[in-house]
Amino acid sequence: MKTTLQNQASYFFTCKKEGFTPAQQEAFEVWCEENPEHQEAFENVQKMASLYATLSKNVKDEIVQSVHQEIKREAIFRRNKYFAIAASILLVLCLGVYERYLAFFVPHSYATEKQTQQVLLPDDSTVLLDVKTKAVMRYANTKREITLEEGKALFDVAKNPDRPFIVHAGKLNIKVLGTHFEVKNYNNRVEVSVIEGIVSVETAEKEPLATLTQGKKLSFDTQNNQMSLKNVPIANIASWKEGILVFHDETLQSALDEFKHYQDLNISVQKEVQNFSISGSFATDEVDKFLRALTKIYALKVDKKADALYIRQKL
Structure with missing residues (x-):
């Protein structure tokens, strides 16, 4: 619906820019009276066209190139007999691409x-x-x-x-x-x-x-x-995009930091064991499984006090 409305607004904007024919002027007035959103859409196209006109030539060239990637300009004119229709289609494409650019120039x-x-x-x-x-x-x-x-x-x-x-x-x-x-x-x-x-x-x-x-x-x-x-x-x-943490010869401290990124964890590590090597894969919420595996691989103990964990060497 939004695209159709923008197409219509762009068409009438192009007609106005080139000079309304009596029939186009009448159609435009009827269209504006049909719905308040029509007039708003037309004003938005005017604003975007004004902003577009202030762009540097380099930026305009980039926008045109982006438009050409989406549709061949020659095909528009072959399918549409009237210049205003063809030009309004190009305007819709240019303004649509420009809206994407504008969002990131700021x-x-x-x-x-x-x-x-x-x-x-x-x-x-x-x-x-x-x-x-x-x-x-x-x-x-x-x-x-x-x-x-x-x-x-x-x-x-x-x-x-x-x-x-x-x-x-x-x-x-x-x-x-x-x-x-x-x-x-x-x-x-x-x-x-x-x-x-x-x-x-x-x-x-x-x-x-x-x-x-x-x-x-x-x-x-x-x-x-x-x-x-x-x-x-x-x-x-x-691998986090799949919800998995994969460790390849990482230190114990850096592995725990990875888990802390996904869970609110209060875990500290004895300085002497912080650089122990860790390899393996775990789901981002499997810190308990990780700690169990850790105590099987190394002579380590996990002390728990309230909500805090402390990893240390076994005495």
Whole structure:
């Protein structure tokens, strides 16, 4: 219904712009009187057209290119005898694409709690935000920019050599042209894992740290500025989207931090055992199963006091 109304409003806007014929003028007046929403839709098209006219040539060119990806311009004119009808269809497409662009030229904030959220960018790149994640997205003429303030996100980036895709996370900048990768940022730690393509990582001061390819993972401790690199199975990257946590030679402390991201847990660990190596897969709500397995693998004991747990070596 909304699309039909916008089509009608765009048609009459085009007629008015080109100069109403008597028949078009009469049809427009009847249409406006039929429903207050008609006049409102017409005014919205006028506003969007005015905003569109203020855009730079580069942005307009991008919008036109996006429109051409959805429909061939020549076909519109072959199927429609009258210019006003064809032009109004193009206007609907251009304004529709522009609305998508406009939403991201202004910084857009996201904050998830108990559910993931997928965001589609104007260039068809996608960002999947995990639970308890905060991010700010900006879409500018020369770059695509996202600040991952906290949490996890999986990026599938459309290639565009003229507009790099930059993720700011903690003290790091992650820069790509087109690829598929995951970024984590919480508990004073930033991790970047690559599913496909090439990702360059640098500090906020523009100091290069590493260039990552498929199956590579960078971990960066933002407290002591220490970095580590390792290989990870591609299938394990962003397993959280399936509700699974996969640990591949992770420390005990980092594994527990993962569980804490999905549950309200009060668990502390004896300093001497924080770096014990952990491998395996568990559902995000299976911390009890994880703790049982932990005490079977290592000589560890889990002390429980009220709602708090403490993991230590057995005496």
